[in-house]
Amino acid sequence: MTSSEQAAATSNNFLKTIIDEDLKSGKHSSVVTRFPPEPNGYLHIGHAKSICINFGLAREFGGRCHLRFDDTNPAKEEQEYIDSIKESVRWLGFDWGEHLYYASDNFEQLYQWAVYLIEQGKAYVEDLSGDEIRAYRGTLTEPGKESPFRSRSVEENLDLFSRMRAGEFPDGTRVLRAKIDMASPNMSLRDPVLYRILHVPHPHVGDAWKIYPMYDFAHGQTDAIEGITHSICTLEFESHKPLYEWFLDNLPVPARPRQYEFARLNLTYTVMSKRKLQELVQLGTVSGWDDPRMPTLAGIRRRGYPPAAVRAFCELIGVGRSDSWIDVSILEECVRADLNESAPRAMAVLRPIKLVIDNYPAGQSEEMQAANHPQKPEMGSRSIYFTREIWIDADDFMETPSKGFHRLSVGGEVKLRNGYIVKCTGAVKDEQGNIVELHGEYDPASREGIHTADGRKVKGVIHWVSAAHAVTAEVRLFDRLFSDPSPDRGGIDYKQFLNPGSVETLLECKLETSLAGADIETRYQFERMGYFRQDPKDSQPGKLVFNRIVTLRDVWTTKK
RNA sequence: AGGGGUAUAGCCAAACGGUAAGGCAACGGCCUCUGACGCCGUCAUCUCUUGGUUCGAAUCCAGGUACCCCUGCCA
Numbered sequence: 001m002t003s004s005e006q007a008a009a010t011s012n013n014f015l016k017t018i019i020d021e022d023l024k025s026g027k028h029s030s031v032v033t034r035f036p037p038e039p040n041g042y043l044h045i046g047h048a049k050s051i052c053i054n055f056g057l058a059r060e061f062g063g064r065c066h067l068r069f070d071d072t073n074p075a076k077e078e079q080e081y082i083d084s085i086k087e088s089v090r091w092l093g094f095d096w097g098e099h100l101y102y103a104s105d106n107f108e109q110l111y112q113w114a115v116y117l118i119e120q121g122k123a124y125v126e127d128l129s130g131d132e133i134r135a136y137r138g139t140l141t142e143p144g145k146e147s148p149f150r151s152r153s154v155e156e157n158l159d160l161f162s163r164m165r166a167g168e169f170p171d172g173t174r175v176l177r178a179k180i181d182m183a184s185p186n187m188s189l190r191d192p193v194l195y196r197i198l199h200v201p202h203p204h205v206g207d208a209w210k211i212y213p214m215y216d217f218a219h220g221q222t223d224a225i226e227g228i229t230h231s232i233c234t235l236e237f238e239s240h241k242p243l244y245e246w247f248l249d250n251l252p253v254p255a256r257p258r259q260y261e262f263a264r265l266n267l268t269y270t271v272m273s274k275r276k277l278q279e280l281v282q283l284g285t286v287s288g289w290d291d292p293r294m295p296t297l298a299g300i301r302r303r304g305y306p307p308a309a310v311r312a313f314c315e316l317i318g319v320g321r322s323d324s325w326i327d328v329s330i331l332e333e334c335v336r337a338d339l340n341e342s343a344p345r346a347m348a349v350l351r352p353i354k355l356v357i358d359n360y361p362a363g364q365s366e367e368m369q370a371a372n373h374p375q376k377p378e379m380g381s382r383s384i385y386f387t388r389e390i391w392i393d394a395d396d397f398m399e400t401p402s403k404g405f406h407r408l409s410v411g412g413e414v415k416l417r418n419g420y421i422v423k424c425t426g427a428v429k430d431e432q433g434n435i436v437e438l439h440g441e442y443d444p445a446s447r448e449g450i451h452t453a454d455g456r457k458v459k460g461v462i463h464w465v466s467a468a469h470a471v472t473a474e475v476r477l478f479d480r481l482f483s484d485p486s487p488d489r490g491g492i493d494y495k496q497f498l499n500p501g502s503v504e505t506l507l508e509c510k511l512e513t514s515l516a517g518a519d520i521e522t523r524y525q526f527e528r529m530g531y532f533r534q535d536p537k538d539s540q541p542g543k544l545v546f547n548r549i550v551t552l553r554d555v556w557t558t559k560k
Numbered sequence: 561a562g563g564g565g566u567a568u569a570g571c572c573a574a575a576c577g578g579u580a581a582g583g584c585a586a587c588g589g590c591c592u593c594u595g596a597c598g599c600c601g602u603c604a605u606c607u608c609u610u611g612g613u614u615c616g617a618a619u620c621c622a623g624g625u626a627c628c629c630c631u632g633c634c635a
Contacts (some may be wrong), residue, residue: 036635037635073635076634076635130632140562142561142562144631171633184563185563187630187631190631198633215635216635235629238564238565316572317572318572320573321566323567323629327571327585330572345594375598407595421593528594528595554596
């Protein structure tokens with residue numbers, strides 16, 4: 001555990017304080033939370049925060065966390081989303097055990113409770129149209145007025161509601177409403193809609209229902225049925241809390257859950273709304289929901305972010321109630337911290353230029369051992385090969401070096417990582433003056449260390465790959481999807497901030513031979529270049545494709 | 561006749577009337593066969609603001625200010 005994780009792990013937040021007190025006072029004997037997505041899209045990094053909070057709290061306090069699909073609006077929901085949500089939660093490292101639930105499994109109970117409310121004179125069937133309901137609702141500063149249908153008899157309401165269920169009426173013709181207070185300053189208490197007619201099949205319960213409960217009528221009661229003790233949601237549900245409690249107060253529910261709200265995650269340089277993400281997919285701006293540049297869990301998974309790094313990130317950013325913007329670089333830093341520990345090192349040349357070692361015999365090949373991790377000998381080593389012709393990165397050569405550049409230049413020398421010190425003796429150019437090949441000489445006595453035969457220390461160490469042994473691969477370098485820190489700030493079309501250089505595809509990269517048989521899941525550090533993993537969709541044994549997960553920190557190029 | 565929230569460093573964030581944790585970033589320096597990693601050090605006389613209570617206030621009280629959420633038959 002790094003010091004940052006330690007600090008974060010011990011750091012307090014208001015939810016832990018509440019649970020701690022509830023447990024100590026005996027209000028609850030154990031904690032039960034739930035992660036309740038609607039299966040209407042793919043999960044993103046913002047959901048990861050909620051997943052980590054809910055499952056994390058349950059884990060920390062020895063309770064349990066349910067996975068519950070809040071599937072009350074079949075018009076938007078699909079089995080595909082149910083499957084992908086389960087997969088993403090598992091990928092993140094959480095397990096709901098036996099506790100997989102669907103709000104729709106409670107539809108009959110919810111219906112009975114609606115009937116109960118009607119019998120109590122606390123709900124009525126509304127015949128007003130949607131537009132009329134809106135007009136009657138009033139505004140933020142003016143009270144609403146009561147519907148003429150508000151005073152229908154219990155008998156008529158019961159009859160109409162059962163006929164709604166039976167499918168007698170077309171969509172949109174009637175709704176069931178709670179009779180609360182049309183003058184409440186809280187809009188959600190102005191006779192909220194409980195049920196609407198929807199002749200739409202449901203992904204989980206099929207075509208059993210023609211009416212479906214609204215979120216507000218389902219959520220709290222479902223929490224109560226499942227025995228949820230702490231129902232944790234985001235801040236925008238705060239104004240629904242009085243309604244959440246109104247249902248619990250007016251219905252014979254088996255338990256009394258409490259709702260608590262936290263601030264949702266905002267990340268810089270990306271967009272998080274489902275609508276915008278969907279638009280990027282539809283427009284073809286990205287290759288799909290799992291494009292490695294997307295903030296979706298499917299995307300960062302494909303990109304290669306380790307789930308443990310995402311968990312560490314969620315722990316690090318904390319839980320509060322103030323609107324906050326987290327810089328993506330913090331997420332990236334968590335990814336680096338994780339990968340630095342676990343990723344085996346390898347050498348790969350991304351923008352190859354040939355270096356011919358003139359004093360090395362043609363046809364000779366020397367096998368060398370390279371450590372897989374500089375600080376972890378237990379991770380072993382692999383063979384690399386030194387030959388007369390090698391590839392080095394074009395970025396590691398400057399004909400006339402700028403101040404502070406300590407890589408290769410004509411007349412200069414560098415250490416070839418895990419190999420020899422080599423001195424550049426010249427650059428070959430084509431007619432246009434482009435450098436096409438470098439020549440150099442090696443020092444046979446310089447295998448160990450970075451000191452020359454005469455005791456000088458070379459400043460630069462660069463990576464390289466034997467030309468005779470290299471395997472060619474495609475490498476995709478990703479950058480932020482947007483060039484602005486908050487592309488979805490109001491007023492301006494977020495698409496105008498799209499970063500045209502968010503992906504760069506390099507087709508002729510030269511990798512060391514050990515990478516030819518690389519495991520598809522293994523994440524590597526290509527030394528000095530960053531962390532990489534094979535693209536799980538596009539990489540094949542004969543045609544390798546690597547994704548750059550994240551760069552290394554680089555003070556040299558950021559300073560320039 | 562509006563209501564409900566939130567303000568602590570560049571970004572997060574702790575503190576629960578006892579004298580401003582921690583992380584990220586930044587800036588110095590050390591180490592290094594990755595300009596990586598690691599290590600050492602610096603970084604709020606002060607908590608949006610104005611008053612008040614108190615021996616003592618980021619914490620309590622009163623008044624301002626800024627931002628967020630709420631007028632779906634979405635969740």
